[in-house]
Amino acid sequence: MGQTLRYMGFVKEELAETDQTVQGLIIAQDDDQRIRRALSMVPNIQFYKYQVGFKLVKS
Numbered sequence: 001m002g003q004t005l006r007y008m009g010f011v012k013e014e015l016a017e018t019d020q021t022v023q024g025l026i027i028a029q030d031d032d033q034r035i036r037r038a039l040s041m042v043p044n045i046q047f048y049k050y051q052v053g054f055k056l057v058k059s
Helices: 002-015 033-039
Strands: 024-028 045-049
Touching (some): 002 024
16 A cells, blocks of 8 residues: 555656546455555555466367
8 A cells, every 4th residue: 555655646746747636556366454444545546356367278
């Protein structure tokens, strides 16, 4: 969360135009109650869970 906010602050100060908004995104394999509580206080950061899968095919 802190790292995302630091990146967002940099983008807002150095890259974004005055009329642009900055959105954050956290991607992780799992979430928990702590991250949900933190995210509930910062509406401009979204959370996505990722899933990885693969299939072996004999050739």
